[in-house]
Amino acid sequence: MKILALTALRTEALACFWAVRYLRTVSCYSAQIRTDYLLMIHCLADPESCPQQIRSIIDDILYICSVFSAIQVDKVRRSSVAKAHNLAYVSTISQVK
Numbered sequence: 001m002k003i004l005a006l007t008a009l010r011t012e013a014l015a016c017f018w019a020v021r022y023l024r025t026v027s028c029y030s031a032q033i034r035t036d037y038l039l040m041i042h043c044l045a046d047p048e049s050c051p052q053q054i055r056s057i058i059d060d061i062l063y064i065c066s067v068f069s070a071i072q073v074d075k076v077r078r079s080s081v082a083k084a085h086n087l088a089y090v091s092t093i094s095q096v097k
Contacts, residue, residue, distance in 0.1 A: 006053075007053065008037070009037065009039060009040065009051065009053070009054055010053060010054055010057070012035060012037045012040050013040065013043070013054040013057040013058060013061070014057060016033055016035070016040065016044075016057075016061055017057050017060055017061050017064075019031070019033070020033075020061055020064045020065055020068075021064055023068075024064055024067070024068075029067060029068045029069045029070075030068055030069050030070035030071065031065070031068060031070075031071050031072070032071075032072045032073075032074065033071070033072070033073045033074070034074050034076045034080060035073070035074075035075065035076065036075070036076055036077060036078040036080070038075055041073055041075050043058045044058065044061065044062070044073055045073075047059060047062060
C-alpha cells in the first residue's frame with residue numbers, strides 16, 4: 001500500500017487510519033495510538049478544531065474506533081516512534097524505485 005500525503009500531519013493521520021482499520025479487520029477492538037505529533041492528539045480529542053485537510057480522515061478514525069472497547073492515545077517522544085517512522089520511510093523509498 002502506498003500512502004501519498006503532502007504534509008506530516010496528513011501522513012500521521014493516514015497511518016493512524018490504516019492502523020485502526022487493520023485492527024478492526026482482524027477483530028481486535030482495543031488500541032493504543034502512540035504519536036509524537038501533539039496536533040494529532042488534539043484532532044482526535046476535538047475533531048471540530050482540526051485542520052480541514054485531515055478532517056475527513058479524523059472522522060473516519062473516530063467512526064472506526066466507535067466500536068472499540070478501549071482506545072488510548074498517548075503523546076510520546078519522537079525516539080519512541082522512531083522505528084515506525086523509519087519503516088514508513090523505507091517503505092516509501094522502496095515503492096518509488
